[in-house]
Amino acid sequence: MMASSKQGSKSRKTGFSNFKGADSTASSTTSSSKLYQETSIDDGHSSPASSSAQSKQHFFSPDSVPQSAQRSKENVTVTVRFRPLSPREIRQGEEVAWYADGETIVRNEYNPTIAYAYDRVFGPTTTTRNVYDVAAHHVVNGAMEGINGTIFAYGVTSSGKTHTMHGDQRSPGIIPLAVKDAFSIIQETPSREFLLRISYMEIYNEVVNDLLNPAGHNLRIREDKQGTFVEGIKEEVVLSPAHALSLIAAGEEQRHVGSTNYNLLSSRSHTIFTLTIESSPLGNKIKGEAVHLSQLNLVDLAGSESSKVETSGLRRKEGSYINKSLLTLGTVISKLTDVKASHVPYRDSKLTRILQSSLSGHDRVSLICTVTPASSSSEETHNTLKFAHRAKHIEIQAEQNKILDEKSLIKKYQHEIRQLKEELEQIKQDIVPIPQLNDIGTDDIVLLKQKLEDGQVKLQSRLEEEEEAKAALLSRIQRLTKLILVSTKTSQTLPHRFEPRRRHSFGEEELAYLPYKRRDMMDDEHLDLYVSAEGNNEIRDIAFREEKKTRKHGLLNWLKPKKRDNSSSASDQSSVVKSNSTPSTPQGGGNNLHAESRFSEGSPLMEQFSEPKEDREALEDTSHEMETPETSNKVIDELDLLREQKKILSEEAALQSSSLKRLLDEAAKSPENEEIKEEIKVLNDDIKAKNDEIATLEKQILDFVITSHEALDKSDIVQALAELRDQVNEKSFELEVKAADNNIIQEQLNQKTCECEAFQEEVANLKQELSNALELAQETKIEELKQKAKELSESKEQLEHRNRKLAEESSYAKGLASAAAVELKALSEEVAKLMNHNERLASELATLKSSVPQRGNKPGTTTTTNARNNGRRESLAKRQQEQESSSIELKRELRMSKERERSYEAALVDRDQREAELVRIVEESKQREAYLENELASMWVLVSKLRRSQEGGSEISDSVSETLQTDRSF
Numbered sequence: 001m002m003a004s005s006k007q008g009s010k011s012r013k014t015g016f017s018n019f020k021g022a023d024s025t026a027s028s029t030t031s032s033s034k035l036y037q038e039t040s041i042d043d044g045h046s047s048p049a050s051s052s053a054q055s056k057q058h059f060f061s062p063d064s065v066p067q068s069a070q071r072s073k074e075n076v077t078v079t080v081r082f083r084p085l086s087p088r089e090i091r092q093g094e095e096v097a098w099y100a101d102g103e104t105i106v107r108n109e110y111n112p113t114i115a116y117a118y119d120r121v122f123g124p125t126t127t128t129r130n131v132y133d134v135a136a137h138h139v140v141n142g143a144m145e146g147i148n149g150t151i152f153a154y155g156v157t158s159s160g161k162t163h164t165m166h167g168d169q170r171s172p173g174i175i176p177l178a179v180k181d182a183f184s185i186i187q188e189t190p191s192r193e194f195l196l197r198i199s200y201m202e203i204y205n206e207v208v209n210d211l212l213n214p215a216g217h218n219l220r221i222r223e224d225k226q227g228t229f230v231e232g233i234k235e236e237v238v239l240s241p242a243h244a245l246s247l248i249a250a251g252e253e254q255r256h257v258g259s260t261n262y263n264l265l266s267s268r269s270h271t272i273f274t275l276t277i278e279s280s281p282l283g284n285k286i287k288g289e290a291v292h293l294s295q296l297n298l299v300d301l302a303g304s305e306s307s308k309v310e311t312s313g314l315r316r317k318e319g320s321y322i323n324k325s326l327l328t329l330g331t332v333i334s335k336l337t338d339v340k341a342s343h344v345p346y347r348d349s350k351l352t353r354i355l356q357s358s359l360s361g362h363d364r365v366s367l368i369c370t371v372t373p374a375s376s377s378s379e380e381t382h383n384t385l386k387f388a389h390r391a392k393h394i395e396i397q398a399e400q401n402k403i404l405d406e407k408s409l410i411k412k413y414q415h416e417i418r419q420l421k422e423e424l425e426q427i428k429q430d431i432v433p434i435p436q437l438n439d440i441g442t443d444d445i446v447l448l449k450q451k452l453e454d455g456q457v458k459l460q461s462r463l464e465e466e467e468e469a470k471a472a473l474l475s476r477i478q479r480l481t482k483l484i485l486v487s488t489k490t491s492q493t494l495p496h497r498f499e500p501r502r503r504h505s506f507g508e509e510e511l512a513y514l515p516y517k518r519r520d521m522m523d524d525e526h527l528d529l530y531v532s533a534e535g536n537n538e539i540r541d542i543a544f545r546e547e548k549k550t551r552k553h554g555l556l557n558w559l560k561p562k563k564r565d566n567s568s569s570a571s572d573q574s575s576v577v578k579s580n581s582t583p584s585t586p587q588g589g590g591n592n593l594h595a596e597s598r599f600s601e602g603s604p605l606m607e608q609f610s611e612p613k614e615d616r617e618a619l620e621d622t623s624h625e626m627e628t629p630e631t632s633n634k635v636i637d638e639l640d641l642l643r644e645q646k647k648i649l650s651e652e653a654a655l656q657s658s659s660l661k662r663l664l665d666e667a668a669k670s671p672e673n674e675e676i677k678e679e680i681k682v683l684n685d686d687i688k689a690k691n692d693e694i695a696t697l698e699k700q701i702l703d704f705v706i707t708s709h710e711a712l713d714k715s716d717i718v719q720a721l722a723e724l725r726d727q728v729n730e731k732s733f734e735l736e737v738k739a740a741d742n743n744i745i746q747e748q749l750n751q752k753t754c755e756c757e758a759f760q761e762e763v764a765n766l767k768q769e770l771s772n773a774l775e776l777a778q779e780t781k782i783e784e785l786k787q788k789a790k791e792l793s794e795s796k797e798q799l800e801h802r803n804r805k806l807a808e809e810s811s812y813a814k815g816l817a818s819a820a821a822v823e824l825k826a827l828s829e830e831v832a833k834l835m836n837h838n839e840r841l842a843s844e845l846a847t848l849k850s851s852v853p854q855r856g857n858k859p860g861t862t863t864t865t866n867a868r869n870n871g872r873r874e875s876l877a878k879r880q881q882e883q884e885s886s887s888i889e890l891k892r893e894l895r896m897s898k899e900r901e902r903s904y905e906a907a908l909v910d911r912d913q914r915e916a917e918l919v920r921i922v923e924e925s926k927q928r929e930a931y932l933e934n935e936l937a938s939m940w941v942l943v944s945k946l947r948r949s950q951e952g953g954s955e956i957s958d959s960v961s962e963t964l965q966t967d968r969s970f
């Protein structure tokens with residue numbers, strides 16, 4: 001209380017004019033106030049509220065240029081919303097740290113020089129409706145005109161994001177208000193048709209989950225020319241705000257929510273609700289005009305939080321993912337506002353990746369920053385305010401999206417509806433007019449009735465066969481038509497459209513369909529509207545079938561728009577659904593009459609009853625005008641009652657029969673189960689009793705018919721006859737419709753058969769071409785292989801030749817080596833001999849030298865001895881000299897022969913090496929030869945297979961091509 005009054009006084013104290021003054025003083029003191037000066041003045045003019053008002057004026061007016069089409073640059077709309085202090089915060093004595101100073105400023109309580117300016121600041125007492133009008137309405141409007149739009153709620157945990165985006169029963173949030181607004185705009189735009197579809201996803205711990213489809217878990221984000229998208233996300237076509245909101249409510253149940261220290265129901269994931277809007281000019285008014293396609297993203301971000309406060313491991317983990325992705329969002333926004341930044345890290349988080357195109361300036365964007373005034377969160381609030389301020393600088397250039405017809409779902413549906421309607425028209429035109437029977441006698445009537453009953457069985461079986469096909473055709477038209485939304489004002493201003501149109505008007509009460517109010521609270525009308533393109537066809541079909549049952553002349557009237565109230569009330573529809581929930585309850589006696597009133601095809605009675613169309617209509621009119629006598633009414637009522645009873649019994653018997661079948665199946669599975677046996681017995685008895693009753697009733701009806709004829713006067717009979725004739729007309733019409741359907745189906749079948757034959761022929765041609773190609777490929781391959789084999793055998797021969805030469809050289813070298821060895825041996829022996837001889841001579845010489853002085857002692861003999869000795873010495877010296885020279889000669893020869901030996905040895909080593917090399921080459925060529933031989937052999941196998949394949953068809957040729965592939969890879 002204290003806090004809010006304080007807040008209030010602050011707001012009163014300072015207005016927009018004050019703010020300007022504050023700005024001039026504050027701007028010189030702090031950097032933040034400087035920012036405030038930058039943003040405040042210009043932004044005042046581009047109030048989103050005023051822009052939305054303008055765009056509303058121009059909305060889809062064909063002769064005015066929509067505001068969006070001007071493609072002017074604009075900035076992201078940034079607003080700040082304060083929530084009040086929570087009771088807990090008040091209890092804890094929290095103070096207000098930040099407050100709304102006027103309509104555009106947020107100011108710090110403790111340091112008033114810190115202030116930020118935004119497009120709008122909402123105080124704690126502002127309603128969400130007010131926030132919507134300022135921050136969201138223009139985005140929704142733009143989206144309905146074909147301009148993509150994104151609205152974010154950003155803020156710390158427990159600051160009021162979910163309160164703002166989803167709201168509650170008392171105060172609906174941006175999402176329900178936007179949905180409602182979208183449908184209001186459709187109402188206000190009678191010149192266009194719309195198709196709305198929604199998707200709803202969450203990003204939890206960096207995993208994208210589909211909230212409309214529990215099976216859609218961990219979806220991938222893909223990219224194409226149009227931008228990023230979530231692969232496999234479910235899209236539901238929506239028909240009313242209640243329908244959309246019920247889907248959102250169901251999706252909300254799937255969202256990850258958990259209790260934290262700050263918030264009992266804290267969102268643990270970011271959610272993105274997307275409304276895809278397609279619109280085109282109504283009917284064929286403006287032929288060839290492109291369809292507008294746009295997306296409105298409503299994003300409820302998870303709140304940033306401090307990891308310190310959470311103790312639980314799971315919450316901490318969630319918190320870290322949340323903070324990381326919000327940090328990336330902050331970085332992306334910083335980069336987008338930084339002209340120098342070259343790379344924007346969209347890919348760093350799933351959130352920024354999914355919202356890439358919105359953030360990069362192609363969407364109209366509104367950022368609603370929710371903040372708490374509490375002093376304990378002052379720092380976090382300050383960060384939010386800085387983030388918001390940065391975002392304010394992002395420039396956007398949103399444009400209207402137009403797409404070509406073939407890509408648009410609405411055009412596809414319209415086209416299909418047109419085609420189906422044409423088919424129906426065709427069927428209607430083909431109906432043979434039934435001439436009227438003027439005067440029929442009483443006897444004739446009994447006879448006619450008898451004949452009618454005779455023909456009935458035959459006709460009924462045919463009708464039943466065709467019933468389903470027909471119902472499918474009609475239900476598809478109805479279903480498709482209902483998916484396309486138009487203003488209910490259309491019926492007054494535009495030419496008549498006979499198909500049922502969505503004429504749903506809605507008010508605030510529909511906004512009660514919020515997360516807290518589930519689908520079980522939907523009334524019948526909403527249940528009727530709860531259909532989708534794929535998922536809920538069943539409900540629609542059942543409702544449709546019931547509708548058919550409910551109407552006395554259902555099919556005929558359905559096809560006769562001029563006689564129907566084109567804008568049948570929603571309560572009609574609700575009754576349809578009600579009947580759906582209680583199928584065995586009689587809903588009027590119309591349809592049961594047909595069992596007794598059908599003509600057989602080609603019956604002469606048919607011709608008798610036939611009348612010109614105009615006469616028939618005249619009769620219808622007169623019979624409507626004619627006052628039925630009381631007795632006649634009574635008889636007919638009683639007859640109806642009997643028939644109704646019979647019908648109920650038949651339905652119950654059918655139901656019991658199906659239960660019986662199920663029980664019999666169960667009994668077959670567990671034959672010892674006595675309980676089942678007992679049940680079967682009871683059911684059998686029941687069915688028998690019912691059949692008896694049915695037989696009795698049939699008899700009663702017959703008796704009644706016969707006796708009643710006597711009681712009825714002629715006018716009664718005419719009346720009854722008129723009714724019968726109506727039914728006959730109806731049935732014959734149905735029959736014609738079904739016959740036409742059959743013809744169409746038959747034609748389609750024939751067409752398909754022709755197509756099939758053409759395909760088969762094509763397949764045969766292709767097979768032939770394939771086998772030819774294979775044969776050709778085979779022959780080329782064989783030629784290639786032959787050539788290769790030839791080359792290889794040539795190279796083999798060359799190698800062998802070289803090998804032989806080398807072997808010869810080798811043996812020659814061996815011979816040389818052995819001759820050298822022999823010579824060497826002889827030389828070394830001679831050297832040894834010479835050396836021995838030399839030694840001997842040396843020893844002789846030594847002996848001679850030692851004997852010379854002893855002999856010199858005897859005179860007379862000395863001279864002769866000396867002379868003899870001298871001669872001997874000379875000859876010895878000479879011999880020694882000769883021996884020395886021959887020894888030198890021998891040594892030289894020995895050296896040379898050693899050198900030769902060495903060179904021979906080197907030659908031998910070289911030869912061995914070459915020999916080894918040659919052996920290796922020979923081995924290799926042998927291996928290649930073996931491989932080639934193998935290959936040749938397999939080629940021959942292939943050739944033979946091919947030959948067989950040509951005879952045996954494609955299967956073998958496939959295997960051959962497979963083998964060929966393997967060969968190639970080998």
Ligand SMILES: Nc1ncnc2c1ncn2[C@@H]1O[C@H](COP(=O)(O)OP(=O)(O)OP(=O)(O)O)[C@@H](O)[C@H]1O
Nearest residue numbers: 083084157158159160161162163263266267302303
């Ligand atoms: N403007 C407001 N007026 C009144 N009550 C509010 C307002 N904003 C938020 N609250 C209340 O504050 C509480 C927290 O709000 P909410 O759950 O919307 O916060 P949040 O930002 O979505 O939190 P989280 O990020 O944890 O999901 C709720 O009880 C809500 O009703």
